Amino acid sequence: MKKVWERIAGSALLPFLSFLLAFFISGFFIAFSDANVLKTVGHPGKFITTALSTVGNAYLALFQGSIFDPNLTAGHGFMRGFYPLSETIVTATPLILTGLAVALAFQSGLFNIGAQGQFIFGAIGASYVGFHFTFSPVLHVALALIAGVVCAALYGGLVGLLKARTGAHEVIVTIMLNYIAGFFILWILKTTTFLRPRRIDPIAPDVKPSAQLPHLAGADFRLHAGILIALVAAYFVWWILNRTTIGFQFRAVGANASAARTAGISVSRVTISTMALCGALAGLGGAVHVLGSQYALTADIGGSFGFDAITVALLGRAKPFGTVLAALLFGALRTGGRTMQSNTTTPLDIVLVIQALIVLFIASPTLVRFIFKVKNLKTNAAMTAKGWNG
Amino acid sequence: MVFSNTQKRQLRLIAVVLLLLVVELWEFGFAKASSNKTTFGFLLGKEWVIIHEWVIQSTTGSKIFSGIGILAAVLGIFLVRSNKSPLPGTAIAGFSLLMSFLCWAANGKFIPMTGLLQGSLMLAVPLIFGSMSGLLCERSGVINIAIEGQLLAGAFASGVIASLTHKTTWGLLVAPLAGALISLLLATFAIKFSVDQVILGFVLNVLVIGLTDFLYKKLLIPYSSTWNTGPSFARLEIPILGKLPIVGPIFFNQTIIVYLMYAIVALISFSLFKTKWGLRTRAIGEHPEAADSVGIDVNKLRFRNVILAGLVSGLGGAYFTVGSVGSFSKEMTAGAGFIALAALIFGKWTPMGAVTAGLLFGFADNLSGTLSIIGVSIPSEFMLMVPYIATIIAVSGLVGRVRAPAADGVPYSRGSH
Amino acid sequence: MSLELNAITKSFGALIANDGINLAVNDGEIHAILGENGAGKSTLMNIVYGLLQPDSGEIKVDGKVVTINEPSDALAVGIGMVHQHFMLIPVFTVLENIVLGHENTSKVGKLKLHEARERLMKIANEFGFEIDPDAYVENLPVGVQQRVEILKALVYEAKVLILDEPTAVLTPQETDELIEVMKRLRAQGTSIIFISHKLREVKAVADRITVIRRGKVVATAQPSASQEELAALMVGRPVNLMPDKNPPKVGAPILVVKDLEILDPSGRALVSDVDFEVCAGEVLAIAGVQGNGQSELAEAMVNLQSHVRGSITVGGVEIVGKSVHESLHEGIAFVPESRELNGLIGSFSIAENLILDTHREAPYTKGFALSPKAVAIRGEEQAKEFDIRYQSIQDPVSSLSGGNKQKVVVARELSRPVKLVVASQPTRGLDVGSIEFVHERILAERDAGRAVLLFSTELDEVVALADRIAVMYAGKILAIVDATVSREELGLLMAGVKK
Numbered sequence A: 001m002k003k004v005w006e007r008i009a010g011s012a013l014l015p016f017l018s019f020l021l022a023f024f025i026s027g028f029f030i031a032f033s034d035a036n037v038l039k040t041v042g043h044p045g046k047f048i049t050t051a052l053s054t055v056g057n058a059y060l061a062l063f064q065g066s067i068f069d070p071n072l073t074a075g076h077g078f079m080r081g082f083y084p085l086s087e088t089i090v091t092a093t094p095l096i097l098t099g100l101a102v103a104l105a106f107q108s109g110l111f112n113i114g115a116q117g118q119f120i121f122g123a124i125g126a127s128y129v130g131f132h133f134t135f136s137p138v139l140h141v142a143l144a145l146i147a148g149v150v151c152a153a154l155y156g157g158l159v160g161l162l163k164a165r166t167g168a169h170e171v172i173v174t175i176m177l178n179y180i181a182g183f184f185i186l187w188i189l190k191t192t193t194f195l196r197p198r199r200i201d202p203i204a205p206d207v208k209p210s211a212q213l214p215h216l217a218g219a220d221f222r223l224h225a226g227i228l229i230a231l232v233a234a235y236f237v238w239w240i241l242n243r244t245t246i247g248f249q250f251r252a253v254g255a256n257a258s259a260a261r262t263a264g265i266s267v268s269r270v271t272i273s274t275m276a277l278c279g280a281l282a283g284l285g286g287a288v289h290v291l292g293s294q295y296a297l298t299a300d301i302g303g304s305f306g307f308d309a310i311t312v313a314l315l316g317r318a319k320p321f322g323t324v325l326a327a328l329l330f331g332a333l334r335t336g337g338r339t340m341q342s343n344t345t346t347p348l349d350i351v352l353v354i355q356a357l358i359v360l361f362i363a364s365p366t367l368v369r370f371i372f373k374v375k376n377l378k379t380n381a382a383m384t385a386k387g388w389n390g
Numbered sequence B: 001m002v003f004s005n006t007q008k009r010q011l012r013l014i015a016v017v018l019l020l021l022v023v024e025l026w027e028f029g030f031a032k033a034s035s036n037k038t039t040f041g042f043l044l045g046k047e048w049v050i051i052h053e054w055v056i057q058s059t060t061g062s063k064i065f066s067g068i069g070i071l072a073a074v075l076g077i078f079l080v081r082s083n084k085s086p087l088p089g090t091a092i093a094g095f096s097l098l099m100s101f102l103c104w105a106a107n108g109k110f111i112p113m114t115g116l117l118q119g120s121l122m123l124a125v126p127l128i129f130g131s132m133s134g135l136l137c138e139r140s141g142v143i144n145i146a147i148e149g150q151l152l153a154g155a156f157a158s159g160v161i162a163s164l165t166h167k168t169t170w171g172l173l174v175a176p177l178a179g180a181l182i183s184l185l186l187a188t189f190a191i192k193f194s195v196d197q198v199i200l201g202f203v204l205n206v207l208v209i210g211l212t213d214f215l216y217k218k219l220l221i222p223y224s225s226t227w228n229t230g231p232s233f234a235r236l237e238i239p240i241l242g243k244l245p246i247v248g249p250i251f252f253n254q255t256i257i258v259y260l261m262y263a264i265v266a267l268i269s270f271s272l273f274k275t276k277w278g279l280r281t282r283a284i285g286e287h288p289e290a291a292d293s294v295g296i297d298v299n300k301l302r303f304r305n306v307i308l309a310g311l312v313s314g315l316g317g318a319y320f321t322v323g324s325v326g327s328f329s330k331e332m333t334a335g336a337g338f339i340a341l342a343a344l345i346f347g348k349w350t351p352m353g354a355v356t357a358g359l360l361f362g363f364a365d366n367l368s369g370t371l372s373i374i375g376v377s378i379p380s381e382f383m384l385m386v387p388y389i390a391t392i393i394a395v396s397g398l399v400g401r402v403r404a405p406a407a408d409g410v411p412y413s414r415g416s417h
Numbered sequence C: 001m002s003l004e005l006n007a008i009t010k011s012f013g014a015l016i017a018n019d020g021i022n023l024a025v026n027d028g029e030i031h032a033i034l035g036e037n038g039a040g041k042s043t044l045m046n047i048v049y050g051l052l053q054p055d056s057g058e059i060k061v062d063g064k065v066v067t068i069n070e071p072s073d074a075l076a077v078g079i080g081m082v083h084q085h086f087m088l089i090p091v092f093t094v095l096e097n098i099v100l101g102h103e104n105t106s107k108v109g110k111l112k113l114h115e116a117r118e119r120l121m122k123i124a125n126e127f128g129f130e131i132d133p134d135a136y137v138e139n140l141p142v143g144v145q146q147r148v149e150i151l152k153a154l155v156y157e158a159k160v161l162i163l164d165e166p167t168a169v170l171t172p173q174e175t176d177e178l179i180e181v182m183k184r185l186r187a188q189g190t191s192i193i194f195i196s197h198k199l200r201e202v203k204a205v206a207d208r209i210t211v212i213r214r215g216k217v218v219a220t221a222q223p224s225a226s227q228e229e230l231a232a233l234m235v236g237r238p239v240n241l242m243p244d245k246n247p248p249k250v251g252a253p254i255l256v257v258k259d260l261e262i263l264d265p266s267g268r269a270l271v272s273d274v275d276f277e278v279c280a281g282e283v284l285a286i287a288g289v290q291g292n293g294q295s296e297l298a299e300a301m302v303n304l305q306s307h308v309r310g311s312i313t314v315g316g317v318e319i320v321g322k323s324v325h326e327s328l329h330e331g332i333a334f335v336p337e338s339r340e341l342n343g344l345i346g347s348f349s350i351a352e353n354l355i356l357d358t359h360r361e362a363p364y365t366k367g368f369a370l371s372p373k374a375v376a377i378r379g380e381e382q383a384k385e386f387d388i389r390y391q392s393i394q395d396p397v398s399s400l401s402g403g404n405k406q407k408v409v410v411a412r413e414l415s416r417p418v419k420l421v422v423a424s425q426p427t428r429g430l431d432v433g434s435i436e437f438v439h440e441r442i443l444a445e446r447d448a449g450r451a452v453l454l455f456s457t458e459l460d461e462v463v464a465l466a467d468r469i470a471v472m473y474a475g476k477i478l479a480i481v482d483a484t485v486s487r488e489e490l491g492l493l494m495a496g497v498k499k
Helices: A002-031 A035-039 A044-064 A080-106 A115-132 A135-165 A170-188 A226-243 A244-255 A255-261 A269-293 A305-315 A320-342 A349-362 A365-372 B005-030 B056-083 B087-103 B113-139 B147-165 B168-192 B195-219 B247-251 B255-272 B275-285 B286-294 B296-320 B320-326 B335-346 B352-373 B380-395 C041-050 C072-076 C095-101 C114-126 C142-153 C172-187 C201-206 C227-235 C294-300 C324-329 C339-342 C352-356 C374-384 C401-415 C432-447 C460-466 C489-495
Strands: A203-204 A296-298 B035-040 B053-057 B111-114 C003-012 C016-023 C030-034 C056-061 C064-065 C077-080 C159-162 C191-195 C209-212 C215-221 C253-263 C269-279 C283-286 C308-314 C333-335 C421-423 C453-457 C469-475 C474-482
Touching: A002 A035, A002 A044, A002 A349, A035 A044, A035 A115, A035 B335, A035 C283, A044 A320, A044 B275, A080 A115, A080 A226, A080 A244, A080 A269, A080 A305, A080 A320, A115 A135, A115 A203, A115 A296, A135 A170, A135 A269, A170 B195, A170 B275, A170 B335, A170 B380, A170 C072, A226 A244, A226 A269, A244 A255, A255 B147, A255 C201, A255 C339, A269 A296, A269 A305, A305 A320, A305 B195, A320 A349, A320 C030, A349 A365, A349 B195, B005 B056, B005 B087, B035 B113, B035 B286, B056 B087, B056 C056, B111 B113, B111 C191, B113 B147, B113 B247, B113 B255, B113 B275, B113 B296, B113 B335, B113 C421, B113 C453, B147 B168, B147 B195, B147 B335, B168 B195, B168 B296, B168 B320, B195 B286, B255 B296, B255 B320, B255 C077, B275 B286, B275 B296, B286 B296, B286 C159, B296 C374, B335 B352, B335 B380, B335 C294, B380 C191, C003 C041, C016 C030, C016 C041, C016 C215, C016 C352, C030 C041, C030 C172, C030 C201, C030 C227, C041 C114, C041 C159, C072 C077, C095 C421, C114 C142, C114 C215, C142 C172, C172 C191, C172 C215, C172 C474, C172 C489, C191 C201, C201 C227, C201 C460, C209 C227, C215 C227, C227 C432, C253 C294, C253 C453, C269 C294, C269 C453, C283 C432, C283 C460, C283 C489, C294 C421, C294 C453, C324 C333, C333 C401, C339 C401, C352 C374, C352 C401, C401 C432, C421 C432, C432 C453, C432 C460, C453 C460, C460 C489, C469 C489, C474 C489
Parallel strands: B035 B111, C030 C191, C030 C209, C077 C159, C159 C191, C283 C453, C283 C469, C333 C421, C421 C453
Antiparallel strands: A203 A296, B035 B053, C003 C016, C003 C056, C056 C064, C209 C215, C253 C269, C253 C308, C469 C474
């Protein structure tokens, strides 16, 4: 038991220290871009207190906005204070799924930058089945999810197919496919099939109530069943990787493709199935996002879920449960960031900076080791460098 | 007759072009015949006039150009068969393909050809700067996905500084430094800490986007009169050259940043293949152990080149602000860095290839804009997809196998091999 | 120029690669450094050449202490090195490779190549090397590439030339030519450090021999010493250079290869017109200099090559066109050329590596599900049978020594029902103890009635194990001869000369 705990502590240390550093550095950005702080530059004492309180307020708002906000309890009861937590989970749900799409690819030695495009195709598929057809509630949800998953699996599988057949590097192909998906959704939302009647801005009709994911905590909270789907998906990915033959092959190809090939494992089959599965996961994310919280397909439905997914997977060290935790954390930052933006003078976008810094530090353990003088930081094999040709 | 693989690829490409030409001839020349006229305009400003505009009956134009194109494609096939480069044939065929399409697409409308090309160059400028930055990095063996971040940092810094100082020159001077700062991070983490360069570049992009968005909201919007009302460079017509018909307004009536781009492209193309620095740079990108064994400090040169690359793309970033509109807007580079990466790859990691690809991508972008402005009924989204689809085709080896420098993206340390 | 190394020590973690090494190379001497794989020869030479820094010790050139922190320092004091893996840039021309690191430029920075070209041609002529300065290195044969490497050192006036395992890629005749070149260099006053584990060559060319074992100098010998004496010094115990071999009991043909052709992706033939048979109970060795199509031929046996025409049958079943998995399960054991690159997955556990090929089968897999427990149990059984030394079966295989790694590969491949053993360079880079183990195992498989196809560039290994020898040259099998054939004849065949 003690060993397990040590292992968890060991693998959490680097993310934790990276977190600390990222918040510390971002604090400087917050302080030095604040007009009130800058006014006090001449008076060191006042400067420090103003700076600290500005940063403190920002981070406090970040916390309140992501987990529990006592201001919301007035007149609505104590539980209402957890509204931000519900929002955090709602934001984190698609992130978990897209994060898994990136993490799984890392395990097979592939860098899936394409979760963004796959997410968009998942959203398109789910939206179409959701608003166009009518079925009984459970069936409708299932079919809409399947439609999203299939569209995205094909879009992801295309990357695998190109890589397996022609050797085209998946990073380049997925970057390009993200843009293509972005233009595709712009176009499809102009077509009569998708454009909501009597609208000219790019928006599709709402999915029918029968296709919407049920709420989990009553109508006051947006928390929906998507999180359960995401958690099951995370367990599924863990099971695939560690307890199945295909997962063994995924990891074998990821760790040494030519040895795997020599031992009779088909690398092309693994590449194609990995990318299709990654596409499916990201597409599930898109589908859940549409069916659970957005209901209507819009041109910017993808937001930055696909890109955040990469930071999530890196923070989660490409492990399924690490990815879940990382997604919840980034979901919290996102949600809290919105409160921070409205309650203080600090814009939401500092969250992006924090995210980028965390991943930057996690990717360079040598630096963190040097700063904190700690030894034995566990590093991540998925993040060691490979070239275009490898 | 036995063809080499290159020749097979060339023939395949010509076959595709030929097929498209035949389809065009049928569709535009016969099936969808239109009695409208298409007008091509060639005059933009005060350049010397050779031809003012050219009017042609849409169907006739399509027929003529498809016909010329088909002949050129056949010429290309003969050139391949006699073991020569089919370039003259394919170039004419490609041009005719486009013209035949324009004759049809713009029937009853006016296409400002010179303006279209001038606009294409302007859209290509950041792509070319970006691809030169990528070239400097990747030829030395460091993958640069952070081009987008470098461009954005350059744009932000130049816009803000020009606004604060009311001087375009200051904006121009600061932009390369901002790009170099991002490069400094790239170089430090990639070379010193051996971080995966794709991940690293990606993260740097997020960092720059986050920071500029943050500062934009926090400073540039609330205090826009001081922080975000930068001046911009006026066009500078080069005497005589600028007066040349067609060519003049396209190439020689531009801002100073575009002229700097010409100089940088020329310098890099020359230096990479003809100087000591170029020889060493190519060596460390291909086989760093070999370079090390003859006393070249691989990581130092890589570091230097990555910084140099940041200077170049940072300068390219200035084009977005002081080079055109003056003020900065959120995420204004809009993916140009990634298209620049695509151009680099499409151009097979060579300076001239990257420039050509950058121009082509700029043209595709501008054409889609022009066509939608004059009201042509092709969804502009599909035109905008062209650079991305072209890049996927390029890396898939359908046009020609592209090969990155052998050691690209692999950190070098002694004894690791 | 003389070179003296005093008490050079270098360790990597717990491993002491060089332990107080003293070495003196006299002016105009060919000094051989003999030691088995992993003895510390390359580490020592990398220290001399400035690629590694010693923990302690000093280097003297002509009696004066020098500091060599960088290859440029070594070049500056007149030390040149021809590396085992050539330090040439394939996409550069010969001249560009020569110039690299020593460029002359005009005032505007343009490269000036004509002086270097003249110098190169002058020195090439002195040594009778025919070389096209404008040829791209990637298009040159290996032997010529080596000459470019030597020229690179000579152009910059190396007075001490280190040759690191230079004969590994050469035919016996090319080796003889290299020996001639070395003697000519010595006559002109160049000192040569010749690194090798091949006793015959060392005896043929060296003036003095320093023997290194486990990072220490154990003896300085004269070339007149016998091969047995030198081998015993190198290994630390008497070594049987020729393993005992029972007379073969040849059975029916197991492997039949007909009209085989292997193409590269651009359609060029790498291997063509290959026909041979291997019978049960015999070892057929494919000999030849590296790069003559053996690697591709070996891979084609289990369909690791993608453009193959012709026929390969194992026990009457056609292999060509099958997947790698199917080929292996037709009864082929395949020991790949590089255990690090192709044989093992370094980050996987020993147990996982032992089932890399059979993970789909019971008891490891039921339906889709894989049982880590069954994998571990079977792993321990196999490890015991093949004498693999490990701490935990769950340790990553990369933590094992080279010999134990190869045992993992051999154990895995021989644990399936096997009719044919294909072993490609099975002892490359191993210490003598492990080599003996692998050789015994190969002969045991032969004696148990399996067909063995052995690919080896080591002539000694070929002669020791084979019943028949097929010599490959330029992608073709030039001849199949009896194992009693003379070395000279083998050498000529390896150089493509057929009587």
